[in-house]
Amino acid sequence: MTACVGDCLREYFALRTEMASAVTAPGKPGERHTGLIHSILARTEQRLVATLDARTSELGHELRRLEIMLDRLVLAYLLHTPEVPRELQAGAWTSANRRYANYRKFVDEQLGQDDLDDEEDDDGAGDAAP
Numbered sequence: 720m721t722a723c724v725g726d727c728l729r730e731y732f733a734l735r736t737e738m739a740s741a742v743t744a745p746g747k748p749g750e751r752h753t754g755l756i757h758s759i760l761a762r763t764e765q766r767l768v769a770t771l772d773a774r775t776s777e778l779g780h781e782l783r784r785l786e787i788m789l790d791r792l793v794l795a796y797l798l799h800t801p802e803v804p805r806e807l808q809a810g811a812w813t814s815a816n817r818r819y820a821n822y823r824k825f826v827d828e829q830l831g832q833d834d835l836d837d838e839e840d841d842d843g844a845g846d847a848a849p
Contacts, residue, residue, distance in 0.1 A: 803811045
């Protein structure tokens with residue numbers, strides 16, 4: 720029993736010293752460190768980089784999908800709407816700016832509502848039966 724306790728204490732103090740060296744060890748930026756804590760941190764960083772790279776790639780593909788969808792929507796709009804005659808363009812611009820401001824206001828309200836819905840779901844309020 721005493722040998723086991725001694726081994727555990729030696730391991731504990733070795734780990735304690737190693738953890739302290741992670742903070743106090745001199746070195747230059749980019750220089751490779753050795754030791755348990757440094758190895759664990761290096762592996763954690765590698766996993767984080769791999770995860771972030773995969774997520775970045777996924778988001779890039781989704782962004783490209785949205786760009787293509789928007790491009791097709793604009794093409795469909797232009798295909799099915801006539802050009803505004805030159806003499807009516809000033810009024811059309813005024814109307815378009817007003818309608819666009821209303822559209823942006825609606826989008827902002829919807830985003831705000833989505834944020835509120837997300838907060839309610841996080842609080843568990845969305846899980847209750849009606």
